[in-house]
């Protein structure tokens with residue numbers, strides 16, 4: 001089901017996004033040569049990572065890179081680097097400040113990682129725990145790799161990942177005081193949005209005008225989709241619910257930074273207010289998306305003035321809405337003075353949406369012929385029912401919702417926008433001490449533990465020491481990696497003797513931040529070598545070189561669904577190397593709110609859980 005629905009989104013993008021992306025947008029596209037990377041990077045570029053064991057003993061050493069987390073590590077984290085399979089059997093770590101050797105360690109035996117077809121060794125330098133800047137070198141490898149250990153290793157990354165949502169706000173002027181060089185005019189006021197004929201009812205006939213401002217642009221485009229907003233907004237709320245103390249102390253420098261509400265909740269509220277406006281007050285059903293009829297060109301938000309529509313109410317969107325509003329109702333309840341009446345309004349909205357979905361259990365989104373933006377079609381709403389039931393149960397403590405959840409029938413998997421049943425398990429875990437006696441706490445723990453143990457078991461079998469296999473490399477693979485990490489940290493919180501879960505989560509964050517087969521840290525502006533040319537309209541159309549910071553690129557995707565429209569070739573067809581830092585590459589280098597959201601969750605989790 002999920003693969004089919006993902007394909008639907010792909011094929012629609014292929015038809016129309018490409019035209020907008022690669023030519024017809026008024027000359028705003030940036031050149032694809034990553035010259036700004038070459039100028040600033042200390043890592044040699046253009047080096048193949050394909051060297052293998054035999055090629056090790058030239059005087060200069062192999063040019064392939066030592067790969068590690070380019071942001072850094074908490075003092076007590078597991079710390080691993082991937083080293084080309086040279087003949088050397090040891091590695092050396094020196095302290096940058098005085099060049100003293102702090103560790104000489106043994107490399108692992110060489111092991112092949114199937115997704116990149118590389119033979120590599122691992123260096124484990126976990127025993128170094130003192131804060132500072134270090135350099136790791138291996139005889140026979142040309143360049144050492146530098147790394148940092150810091151108590152606040154992921155604070156800036158986490159704040160940057162949330163700030164990216166601010167940069168993607170619809171209906172908002174971004175002021176210089178908050179956005180710096182990324183200030184921009186407001187776009188998409190969305191106070192005059194038309195009811196599309198697919199959503200028409202007797203009370204709201206076709207072309208009725210409604211107001212549905214705010215929300216986040218979904219991805220590199222300027223449209224807004226409830227299903228993808230669901231998992232994205234939830235992941236921020238879940239991060240807050242898990243780590244409130246951490247977020248309470250955070251200042252994101254957004255317009256609401258000086259109010260009484262934690263900034264991550266202010267940011268999520270920007271999207272929640274939009275979502276509330278997407279519910280038909282007459283029946284509780286929720287529109288699938290707010291969109292122009294076709295993708296815009298690569299222009300700034302204020303230059304995209306096409307008419308916007310709300311399109312078709314659907315079961316999955318309505319249940320995602322119900323789940324998010326039920327969760328938000330309990331999470332915002334302490335902030336009644338800033339948001340008077342909102343918590344109660346959200347719970348009522350969630351109940352109305354649930355009722356609509358119960359009465360309309362199988363209305364699947366069917367893209368109208370005159371609409372060509374993202375589909376996000378989903379032909380299976382059983383997981384959305386489970387998630388919504390779980391959230392309504394937790395918030396209301398009404399056992400009828402627990403019965404509706406039918407938990408013994410619900411398994412656990414790695415969540416995605418179309419597969420959300422495990423989001424309910426996350427919330428049940430986070431609230432496990434306040435559930436009614438109806439809840440089967442052993443089942444909640446065993447579902448999460450079973451999933452986590454399966455993921456963690458992939459790590460030792462991987463040459464890179466990351467729990468990723470060939471099948472993980474698809475559209476948005478980086479979000480899949482982080483959603484795996486999120487599930488690992490949730491299970492670890494239920495049983496903190498399972499340190500292999502925390503180590504596996506760390507390895508997945510390391511993967512995102514540089515311990516991967518592309519040598520990139522995939523978060524714009526965070527790392528030594530980061531994406532400069534994300535498929536993101538404001539990043540392309542603004543006058544600032546490179547990408548707006550804090551965005552997670554989609555990541556390696558051997559499907560390469562965009563390659564017909566890309567002048568530059570992908571560097572490789574191998575699953576873990578199939579990544580192209582070019583604005584043309586919507587299949588490997590777009591950004592999306594549901595990709596940034598688990599980055600927010602995981603960076604907070606590892607900042608808090610590792611000491």
Ligand SMILES: [Ca+2]
Pocket residue numbers: 256257258259260261262263266
């Ligand atoms: Ca605030």
Ligand SMILES: [Ca+2]
Pocket residue numbers: 316378379380381382383384418419420
């Ligand atoms: Ca589904």
Ligand SMILES: [Ca+2]
Pocket residue numbers: 538539540541542543544545546547548
């Ligand atoms: Ca730019």
